[in-house]
Amino acid sequence: MAAPLDNLFVREIERNDGKTLKINQSEIGDVGCVVWDAALVLTKYLETNDFQRGTAWKGKRVVELGAGTGVVGLYAASLGATVTITDLPELIPLIQRNIDDNVKVVTGSATTEPLTWGSDTCNQSCRNPDYIFLADCIYYEESLNPLMSTMCDLCGPRTVVLCCYEQRDTEIKKVLEAQFFNLVRESFVIEEVPLERQDPQFCSDDIHILKFIRKSESDVT
């Protein structure tokens, strides 16, 4: 179902320098129509000391998967990155609207493309990016293998995946997360970003930021 653009409400996200991104969310539509807490945590992490308070994003090539509103990718683009923001085809109009409404704050570039995990391939410019963003994308079993296949397809040897997710307590979600991380470990080394390196305000015990770093061919199990 497409996210209609006539029932929008705005969430303002302030950068550390006071500039503001205006992110439209939709009252009608699927899970991608609103900004999730994991996206906010990842967004604010981009301006921490791990990225020289945000200055490290200038010129970096980024692909966001399952972007929803596109908030994380747009934030990186506002810090100077060249970002391709992707999701299912029905989310593209909402993402495009958010790109259009934040043109003034974007100092790098932001474009959007449909990308369904496991079935579409991104155009050549998406391959081998510096970073892939993944915010709150671990939530249903059928998607795990296709998501892994897209990640492996896009990643070059130096690509880092920044994955942020909210840990859920139900048994079914715990199993799902374990399944996903077992798959990830086949091709990537996983490092967790400790809370003290995250934004002091936008962090939480149950929201985790992980870095996936591609194993070299010889290390792949």
Ligand SMILES: C[S@@+](CC[C@H](N)C(=O)[O-])C[C@H]1O[C@@H](n2cnc3c(N)ncnc32)[C@H](O)[C@@H]1O
């Ligand atoms: C929980 S939402 C998170 C949205 C956004 N990243 C955030 O954190 O605010 C999960 C996103 O994954 C996208 N998604 C789900 N299955 C997908 C698939 N097979 N291919 C591409 N995107 C998918 C949904 O459309 C949705 O935008």
